[in-house]
Amino acid sequence: xxxxxxxxxxxDIETVTSVNNxxxxxxxxxxxxxxxxxxxxxxxxQTDEDLFNQRGGIYAEFGKIIAVGVGKFYEPYPGKLGxxxxxxxxxxxxxxxxxxxxxxxxxxxxxxxxxxxxxxxFDFPFLCRRMLVNSLAIxxxxxxxxxxxxxxxxxxxxxxxxxxxxxxxxxxxxxxAIFNIPTSKTEMDGSMVNxxxxxxxxxxxxxxxxxxxxxxxxxxxxxxxxxxxVEQDFIIEG
Numbered sequence: 001x002x003x004x005x006x007x008x009x010x011x012d013i014e015t016v017t018s019v020n021n022x023x024x025x026x027x028x029x030x031x032x033x034x035x036x037x038x039x040x041x042x043x044x045x046q047t048d049e050d051l052f053n054q055r056g057g058i059y060a061e062f063g064k065i066i067a068v069g070v071g072k073f074y075e076p077y078p079g080k081l082g083x084x085x086x087x088x089x090x091x092x093x094x095x096x097x098x099x100x101x102x103x104x105x106x107x108x109x110x111x112x113x114x115x116x117x118x119x120x121x122f123d124f125p126f127l128c129r130r131m132l133v134n135s136l137a138i139x140x141x142x143x144x145x146x147x148x149x150x151x152x153x154x155x156x157x158x159x160x161x162x163x164x165x166x167x168x169x170x171x172x173x174x175x176x177a178i179f180n181i182p183t184s185k186t187e188m189d190g191s192m193v194n195x196x197x198x199x200x201x202x203x204x205x206x207x208x209x210x211x212x213x214x215x216x217x218x219x220x221x222x223x224x225x226x227x228x229x230v231e232q233d234f235i236i237e238g
């Protein structure tokens with residue numbers, strides 16, 4: 001396997017609001033949420049509760065992680081590239097984070113690099129913040145305060161696509177579309193995760209969606225680096 005591909009762990013997280021209903025939020029946190037929503041654009045009829053249900057899950061202070069999807073390249077046989085995936089999911093956020101932390105520490109001796117789409121703005125800091133909330137030490141591969149940008153081994157496919165242009169957000173789904181990469185967005189998208197989790201109570205559906213994003217992420221990385229895509233037969237869970 002090309003050395004450039006051998007030590008990358010691709011990841012994607014799925015998050016939801018910390019509680020299933022705004023009414024269950026503590027009064028102290030309701031006050032803080034109200035202060036935060038002052039800066040949101042909202043329709044005249046939208047309440048703090050409406051905004052919490054729609055957007056609370058994307059903030060580490062008001063959300064929680066229910067799934068972490070990961071993937072790594074492997075060689076099914078010499079000269080052939082494949083992707084192995086796994087999803088760590090559950091209703092107990094602390095247990096999800098402990099399992100993910102153990103996975104990182106198990107693989108950290110191989111100069112592990114983490115890659116996510118918009119990971120530097122979302123996935124990586126969200127993971128670190130929620131680990132602290134759950135009284136967990138942040139693994140070295142995630143913990144880089146005070147380091148210079150070139151000292152941080154994180155990879156971000158959105159940053160790779162920007163080429164220094166910081167004006168626009170470009171979604172993984174859009175990049176997958178222009179590079180003709182299949183995604184899991186046909187069944188659901190990120191805006192539906194909270195509903196699927198709390199109303200449909202379908203964590204398996206969310207886990208499958210998360211793995212789909214990890215595969216799309218890894219394939220996008222290959223395209224951005226000029227490599228051939230992986231054949232579907234060599235994309236496995238394991």
